[in-house]
Every structure is written in structure tokens, then in C-alpha cells.
Amino acid sequence: MTETLAVSDLWVDYRTKSAWASAVRGVNLSVGAGEVIGVVGESGSGKSSLALAIIKLLPANARARGKVDVLGKDIVGLPSKDAHLYRGAGMTMIFQEPMTSLNPVMRVSDQLSEAVVSRREHHKLEMFRSDSVSVPRGPDPRFSMGPERRAPPSKEAVEALRQVRISDPERTAAKYPHELSGGERQRVMIAMSFLLRPRLLVADEPTTALDVTTQAQVLSLLLKLSRDEGTSIIFVSHDILVVGQVAQRVAVMYAGEVVELGPTEAVLHNPLHPYTRGLIGSIPGGFKGEKRIEQIPGSPPDIMKLPSGCKFNPRCKFAMDRCRVEETALKEMEKDHFVACHLY
Ligand code: SF4
Secondary structure, three states, X not given: OOEXXXXXXXXXXXXXXXXXXXXXXXXXXXXXXXXXXXXEOOOOOOHHHHHHHHOOOOOOOEEEEEEEEEOOEEOOXXXXXXXXXXXXXXXXXXXOOHHHOOOOOOOHHHHHHHHHHHHHHHHHHOHHHOOXXXXXXXXXXXXXXOOOOOOOOOHHHHHHHHHOOOOOHHHHHOOOHXXXXXXXXXXXXXXXXXXXXXXXXXXXXXXXXXXXXXXXXXXXXXXXXXXXXXOEEXXXXXXXXXXXXXXXXXXXXXXXXXXXXXXXXXXXXXXXXXXXXXXXXXXXXXXXXXXXXXXXXXXXXXXXXXXXXXXXXXXXXXXXXXXXXXXXXXXXXXXXXXXXXXXX
């Protein structure tokens, strides 16, 4: 499988008053073309920082170290002023709250039309096939306060809304984001992705705020996007069950590290790391009717005060002396199924 993304030894640090604290610690991850990979972990596991580093949207008080190759180009060292060249039709992101990305003062149709323009510009630039990145940048359309455009929605925009199963696409296209429900806004974001046809989509908790029915529809739309357009997707969630519905592979994160990685079936049915077992054991009602295995006591560590050795050791009922002093590293236990734990 051709790799869309290759993350090597990636660290993400946040500046504090006295020092840098690492939220992502030496992550290695690759995503193939059209592959959907799930990144799962509790809040504070580093999964969102990993997502922001991949899309090059880290806040000003953070830094990334290591390599993030998107279609063979390392974007970690890319100047922030050129980062926009890699977003849009190259890679894009969907957040839990779509209003983060939608422009509140632009009608849906205009925002979708911008996506079409962005895709065309991207193809003109052929940025992934050229080394040139010194392309003049126009004003960001999301912050344009110019005279309101009243042009009828383009056929492509309406078709994209129909594709994401919005019932009255012409009417929805004429609305502003605040006139839509949360589920409709998330669908508009996915419609935008259908128009952009990005090589890589990073979706950070895209269904967390939605009811179960809308959640299922959004998940199936994301799968359609990856199937129809060959888009690689990184699906970030705290919910291992939701991840299991969309991802072909799952990476489980704890305290900034990937502690288990493997095919979804293997990770969900044969979890190896005590933390993964705990995540599955915490599913209300059990996993697929199976009896609960175990729950995780305590809470994730503060990144300023990480324990030595295995970062999970204060919460692990299997912890041994070795776990308190020796760091763990991923080991392959069965084909493509890796775990970082001294039990193995
Ligand atoms: Fe538990 Fe030790 Fe494995 Fe960490 S390395 S998960 S403390 S058994």
C-alpha cells in the first residue's frame, strides 16, 4: 500500500512557565492510501496534539520535533506561512465542533464553492509534485467581510450536499452555519471534503457531539469518502467502539505514546496492553455482549509529572518492579499487532 502519511519519532512539546512538557512522545505511525486508521485514548493521551501536528495547526505555544511526511514531504520544518499549501485539497481536518472551521458570515454555498476553487488551485499548483512552495497567497476567504455574494449555489456544491444526504440541498446551501443543526454542520464539513478530495483527512472527535443516529450516518459518509476518493483518514476518538466501526487499524495512545497498534479486529478482540483492555472493559454493557473485562482505576498522568518507566504503571494491576524503571517500546506480537508492555 502506498503511504500517504509517515510519522517518525514525533514529539509535541508545550511551553510552560518553567520548561517544555511533551504531550506526544516519540510516535511512529504510517497511513496507507485510502486507509482509515483510528487513534484512541482518554482525554490527555496526546491524540489531539498528534492530530494538530499532522495537520500543522499546533498553537503558538507548542512545537513539533521529528518527521511528518505527507506524500513524501516532511512538513515539520515547513514555515507556517506555507502550511496552507498542504491543507485544503492536500489534507484537511474535521473537528468536533464544525463552527471552528466554518465561516459564520458566509453562506454554506459560498463556503462549498471556495472548496471547489481551492481544489482547482491545488491541482494547478501540483504542490505535491513540485518543490516550489513560494506561491503568493490571497486573503483567507474564511475571514473575508466583503460584499455578500448572492450567486446561486453551484451544481457541484448542491451535489456535494446531496452526497452527504442533506434532504433539501438547495435550501441548505443558501443558509448560514448558525441556521443548521450540529449534525448538518458536520455533514457540510464532510461535503466540503468530498469537494476538496484531500489525500489525507484528520477527523478529531467528529461524532462526539452527535446523537447515535447522526453519528452512524456521519461515520458511513467518512467511509464513503475514503472508498470513493481514496482519501486516507486519521480518525481520533476517546471511544474505542466508534473507532472500531470505521478504522482498519487502531493505535491506542497513553501519556503521549502509542502503546498498542494493530488491525482493528485484533486490537478489539485480543487486546494485549492492560490499558487497551481497560478501555474495552469500560464500555457500558460490555463489548459485543461479552462480559466486562476490567475497568481502569485512577486518571491519566499530568504531562509535567510523568512517572518513570512505563507511564501506565501507577494504574496497572500487573505492574512489576521493572515497569517502574524501564521504558517500554513497541514489539510485534503477531502479524502487524504491536504492544509496548513488559508483560510480553
Ligand atoms: Fe502494566 Fe508493566 Fe505492562 Fe506497563 S509495562 S502496562 S505497568 S505490565
